[in-house]
Amino acid sequence: MVRPLMWFRTDLRASDNPALHAAARCADRGVVAVYTICPKQWRSHDMAPIKVDFILRNLKALSAELEKKNIALRIIETATYKGVARSLRGIARDLDCNALFFNREYEVNEQQRDEAVTEAFETAGAEVRTFTDQCLFEPGELRTSTDRFYSVYTPFKRAWLRALEADCDRSTPLGCPKKQPEMIGKPDAMPVGVNGFDLDSPRTDLWAAGEKVAQGMLTKFIHRRLDSYKADRDTPSICGTSTLSPYLTSGVISLRQCVQGAIDANNGRLSEGSVGAVHWISELIWREFYKHILVGFPRVSRRRAFRLETERIVWNENSEHFLAWRQGQTGYPIVDAAMRQLLQTGWMHNRLRMIVAMFFSKNLLLDWRRGERHFMRNLIDGDLAANNGGWQWAASTGTDAAPYFRIFNPCSQSKKCDPDGAFIRRFVPELAGIEGPAIHEPSAMPALQRSALDYPDPIIDHAATRRHAIEVFKALNR
Numbered sequence: 001m002v003r004p005l006m007w008f009r010t011d012l013r014a015s016d017n018p019a020l021h022a023a024a025r026c027a028d029r030g031v032v033a034v035y036t037i038c039p040k041q042w043r044s045h046d047m048a049p050i051k052v053d054f055i056l057r058n059l060k061a062l063s064a065e066l067e068k069k070n071i072a073l074r075i076i077e078t079a080t081y082k083g084v085a086r087s088l089r090g091i092a093r094d095l096d097c098n099a100l101f102f103n104r105e106y107e108v109n110e111q112q113r114d115e116a117v118t119e120a121f122e123t124a125g126a127e128v129r130t131f132t133d134q135c136l137f138e139p140g141e142l143r144t145s146t147d148r149f150y151s152v153y154t155p156f157k158r159a160w161l162r163a164l165e166a167d168c169d170r171s172t173p174l175g176c177p178k179k180q181p182e183m184i185g186k187p188d189a190m191p192v193g194v195n196g197f198d199l200d201s202p203r204t205d206l207w208a209a210g211e212k213v214a215q216g217m218l219t220k221f222i223h224r225r226l227d228s229y230k231a232d233r234d235t236p237s238i239c240g241t242s243t244l245s246p247y248l249t250s251g252v253i254s255l256r257q258c259v260q261g262a263i264d265a266n267n268g269r270l271s272e273g274s275v276g277a278v279h280w281i282s283e284l285i286w287r288e289f290y291k292h293i294l295v296g297f298p299r300v301s302r303r304r305a306f307r308l309e310t311e312r313i314v315w316n317e318n319s320e321h322f323l324a325w326r327q328g329q330t331g332y333p334i335v336d337a338a339m340r341q342l343l344q345t346g347w348m349h350n351r352l353r354m355i356v357a358m359f360f361s362k363n364l365l366l367d368w369r370r371g372e373r374h375f376m377r378n379l380i381d382g383d384l385a386a387n388n389g390g391w392q393w394a395a396s397t398g399t400d401a402a403p404y405f406r407i408f409n410p411c412s413q414s415k416k417c418d419p420d421g422a423f424i425r426r427f428v429p430e431l432a433g434i435e436g437p438a439i440h441e442p443s444a445m446p447a448l449q450r451s452a453l454d455y456p457d458p459i460i461d462h463a464a465t466r467r468h469a470i471e472v473f474k475a476l477n478r
């Protein structure tokens, strides 16, 4: 007779949840659900308050969904991951659960926590079952011809597509869990705050909670924007991307639901047909690629560079530059608009993440880890694998990184991705009155006009800092 304890983590949804689905199917004495809040651990992982708030709101929505299935969601709080095994054993004992089900996570601390939890349950004679959820292929399942983890995206992507063509069921979502005959215990009241996080200014207007909301966003994106995704994805002033990253990161929607949605919209095709659909799937593969990197090269979880030789770089320590970048006061309008978008909305468009991260690590030559941390502390979709992958790409320290000599010019990037300056005008209102292309480079305007603006001069010279960065990277090969 089985009564599973279903442990929710980064999978805050009832539909297409492999662990929940299996728990509900094999239970014959009901299912209990639990979520663990770990304030101190979350702070040490630089989790953004806006992300904590998003998690809490999604827990509330999840609890309501689970109630419809007669599953009570319990909340436990332990300061760090160290206390999780004990707390989970406690709830399992109290509610007479004799099995533990969860979906796997891949970061180093999370894996250590899960090993401790597994040992505690197995020692007590309880069964532990874990499931692949964040990826279609378990990290390590796709390997190179020399039996290694892939460290380059394009061959990884080819292998991923081949494997999915050969086993299309991998992307089929599982649907909803089976309703239980009766509820075991009662759901806990959902917390409205977490110790040490200031949740005063949540952006509920931008990021509504719940899997129904996420499903609706996916459907709308697929119907209205998927086909034009490739053409529109690099223009931040238009809504050309899905903006599903917060939902994917917290597991409010699954990767399978996204991949299958795109395949269905593309008449069952995976790598041909709609260029938008094919390109969108390739972005989802980037997400999975970085998860695999986390497992194959765990040093990246420990703030180490993927390319170890780049650890010899002596980064600048300039705190004024760091502050100007964080506050969106660098004098480069596109960089400043992007950084202010992050502070105001908890999210930043992908092209802009690339621009500001490259500006940070190449023009300012600041240590990419500081930028990575600032992103984590402010992003609603902060995800170690994707964030680290993106930062190491921009800093040319990672897998598949941007070649060190190809350094974006923020002004040309600005003209390309925000041709009419609409995005800059929205986030840098002090420049809203500038007409025409001058908006991309106000420092090139006549001195009199420039001095009338309440806007800083560029904090660095692009050409000179670019030359210097190239020298620094070139020296690594000597």
Ligand SMILES: Cc1cc2nc3c(=O)[nH]c(=O)nc-3n(C[C@H](O)[C@H](O)[C@H](O)COP(=O)(O)OP(=O)(O)OC[C@H]3O[C@@H](n4cnc5c(N)ncnc54)[C@H](O)[C@@H]3O)c2cc1C
Binding pocket: 233, 241, 242, 243, 244, 245, 246, 248, 249, 283, 284, 286, 287, 288, 290, 348, 349, 350, 351, 353, 354, 357, 375, 379, 381, 382, 383, 384, 386, 387, 388, 389, 390, 391, 394
């Ligand atoms: C410096 C830097 C930091 C980043 N930090 C994060 C982060 O913390 N969390 C995060 O989810 N993404 C991160 N990304 C990747 C990407 O910028 C965001 O996933 C994307 O902007 C989210 O917008 P969207 O949901 O509209 O994406 P869409 O364009 O609609 O793409 C769909 C999904 O694919 C995934 N995806 C798209 N591009 C990438 C990519 N380059 N790498 C990995 N996954 C991708 C995301 O899950 C995204 O939601 C980062 C990129 C860079 C360059």
